[in-house]
Amino acid sequence: MAQYDVIIIGAGPGGYVSAIRCAQLGLKTAVVEGRDTLGGTCLNVGCIPSKALLHASHMLHEAEHNFAAMGLKGKSPSVDWEQMKSYKDETIGQNTTGIEFLFKKNKIDWLRGWGTIPEAGKVKVGDEVHEAKNIVIASGSVPSSLPGVEVDEKIVVTSTGALELAKIPKKLTVIGAGVIGLELGSVYARLGSDVTVVEYLDAVCPGMDKDVQRSFKRILEKQGMKFIMGAAVSGVETTKTKAKVKYTLKKTGSEEVLDADVVLVATGRKPFTDGLGLDALGVKLSERGQIATDAHWATSVKGIYAIGDAIDGPMLAHKAEDEGMAVAEVLAGKKGHVNYGVIPGVVYTTPEVATVGQTEADLKAAGRKVKTGKFMFMGNARAKTVHQGEGFVKLIVDKETDRILGCSIIGPGAGDMIHEICVAMEFGASAQDIALTCHAHPTYSEAVREAALACGDGAIHA
Ligand code: NAI
Secondary structure (H helix, E strand, O other): OOEEEEEEEOOOHHHHHHHHHHHHOOOOEEEEEOOOOOOHHHHHHOHHHHHHHHHHHHHHHHHHHOOHHHOOOOOOOOOOHHHHHHHHHHHHHHHHHHHHHHHHHOOOEEEEOOEEEEEOOEEEEOOEEEEEEEEEEOOOEEEOOOOOOOOOOOOEEOHHHHOOOOOOOOEEEEEOOOHHHHHHHHHHHHOOOEEEEEOOOOOOOOOOOHHHHHHHHHHHHHOOOEEEOOEEEEEEEEOOOOEEEEEEEOOOOOEEEEEEOEEEEOOOEEEOOOOOOHHHHOOOEOOOOOEOOOOOOEOOOOOEEEOHHHOOOOOOHHHHHHHHHHHHHHHOOOOOOOOHHHOOEEEOOOOEEEEEEOOHHHHHHOOOOEEEEEEEHHHOHHHHHOOOOOOEEEEEEEOOOOEEEEEEEEEOOHHHHHHHHHHHHHOOOEHHHHHOOOOOOOOOOHHHHHHHHHOOOOOOOO
16 A cells, blocks of 8 residues: 555646645655546646637638738638547647656656545545545536536537537537637637527626626627527427527527527536545535635645635636645645635637736725726737737726736737736736836737726827
8 A cells, every 4th residue: 555645636737736746845646537648627628629629710710711811812721620629639648648747757656546535544546545644636627517408418518528529510509608608619600600609697708897798799799609698598409410409588588499400518517526435524515515625725624635626716727726736835834825816717719818806897896996997909000910909908907006906808819918917916016017017019918008008198009
């Protein structure tokens, strides 16, 4: 029986990053993972494969819509769906084997199989029991189910099945206008599917800045996606090859039906804790079924910690990574910390949408006095050059102190640009700090500086 300082359950971004940091800090570390490859949902059936399909379908969109205007003439490429899926799988393979390499380099043991915790200090994998001073649960999440909707991963799919469809559907209905629905919906819209998104709320991407929600939906509509808002899906009926999505329009109460070849259920995710034995151990869960932890990721049972999608907070790979590193530091006797106020969120559509901090609406609702600076990408030379002049940067700052409280960007490269604001917020910077920082020309980032200038005496190119 092997003895470890730490056993981590789950090799997703939370678990594998935590393992590497534990090993770097001198702890003897093992990771339990039941999949055939490391990397969890993110690398195998989430962030990474969807980005491959988003990239490939974006290239097609460029060829179809923008090449001719740039003098690139000729027939647009046709889609070889099998090859596109192989390219996606290759991308997954490069990343998952990369983590295997990092495990070997850091002398981390991979305990292959699904783990249970028979008691604190012990993890059972198959017939073997391994001992550890501390256990970190990083078991992630799975798609939540919707009453009346049975997923078969062929006609009615979650994000997992949507990455592996046998063919590109003629008609795709997406339930839920959240991140998954909009990213994968836009992949298939670009590949030629007739995509309709049915959403319960009146706006896309719940919780986002209202200006962004409106602009984002308009842009996606221009790209051909259709939306039925304020509609509660109550069930899906399937035949061998087709589906009927039943929904009720909240305003009128009328019951409607939508035909589809494929239905993507993207109505949220829930913690995956099945089989860990948490009940018997007495590990406390929150009302929402998440593992309850204290400020140092300790559960109610001594020696058992939890991070990532299995606990409270946004279900984001990078939030799990940060918690993974921080809990490793706690276990090594250092001071691990995560600033939950500065966790960016990105939607990888074209244009990208990125947010950090609080929204104008939330701040105003909390009674804060704020001012905003907004700059449209239409005034950014670089964005116009690449046919991406839609969208804007919106900065929210404290009215008195000018300190940055939040930012939303919809536009080219938004997911990378948001980090300038994350760093600024970590340093307690003001909009003026950004405005006084020289930004290279011509870059998309100039739009961030212009938004900062708009918080003061005014943007230059507005
Ligand atoms: P979500 O919570 O973002 O959105 C789900 C949407 O479904 C909501 O707008 C909700 O109102 C709607 N909905 C729920 N029940 C409905 C019904 N019966 N009829 C119609 N609409 C209904 O969930 P999503 O998109 O499934 O994503 C799950 C998690 O994965 C999220 O926490 C997300 O942040 C994360 N994720 C993040 C990504 C990224 O950062 N780029 C990519 C993919 C997932």
